[in-house]
Amino acid sequence: MVITLLIADDQPIVRAGLAVIFGQAEGIDVVGQASDGREAVELAGRLRPDVVMMDIRMPGMDGVEATRIITADSALNSAVLVVTTFDIDEYVFGALEAGASGFLLKGSDEDTLIAAVRSVAAGDGTLDQRLTRRVISEFNRRRPPPSPVKTNNRYTTLTAREFEILGLLARGLSNREIGEELVIELSTVKYHLAQILTKLDVRDRLQAVVRAFETGLLVPPTR
Incomplete structure (x- = not known):
């Protein structure tokens, strides 16, 4: 299955460079380029990447x-x-709340770029582990201490194992790393992750972490 990709960047040279990289990647088709957010919205609606x-x-x-x-x-x-870049936590947090499925640092190598697009397209989401601590710290700074989740809250249908995996997701661990941490098969991790996404009513792992912080299922560390 071919992944269709829209590139949005205000710098023509960056768009051109990314188009070359993804144009050579197997299974990825660059269907459009946008020079600003408004054009990105218009092209996304028309091209449905x-x-x-x-x-x-x-x-x-x-x-x-x-x-x-x-x-x-x-x-x-x-x-x-x-x-994004290291020094714009405010924007990172805003994009998280806006529904972004992944974050990548500018300057990432070609393999990382391609892997990130494939991961997001597959519904796995992606968050550069170098950003994870900053993102969680921003949640901690912005949000008041969440109220305990009520016993009748539908999110409490998460099992103990699913809570455990959710916590590891918040640390930025990949499915494989979660499997190694918990000594379980990769297929088992994927099964539990699918259950988590369904129960939290989100479409990828990154938004599952956002929902967990928003509802108090996970509490950002105090440090």
């Missing part, structure tokens, strides 16, 4: 607002992979 690779800082409509509009459109099934 599987993945939108979104620069977070663009003139006019930025990547956060464009992400919010694209992910809120029930007629689309486009996952957004945000490209």
Whole structure:
């Protein structure tokens, strides 16, 4: 199955470089390029790509607002992979809340870029582990201590194992790393992850972590 990709970046040379990289990647088809958030929204609605690779800082409509509009459109099934840098936690947090399925640091190598697009397209989401601590720290700074989850809350249908896996997701571990940590098969990890996504009513692992913090299922560390 071919993954269709829309690239959104305000720098022509960056768009061209990414188009070359993904044009040579097996199973990925670059269907469009956008120079700002507004054009990204327009092209996403018309081309319906599987993945939108979104620069977070663009003139006019930025990547956060464009992400919010694209992910809120029930007629689309486009996952957004945000490209960011170390020093913009505020934007990272905003894009998380807007529904981004993954984050990638600018300057990532070609293999990482391609793997991230494939991961997001598959519904796994992706979060550069170097960003994980910053993202969790931002949740901790912004959100008041969550109230304990009520016993009648539908999220409490998560099993003990699913809670355990959710916590490892929040640490940025991959499925394989979770399997090694818990000494269980990769297929078992995937099964539990599918159950978590269904119960939390989200479409990927990254948004599962967001939902867990928002509902108090997970509490960001105090440090």
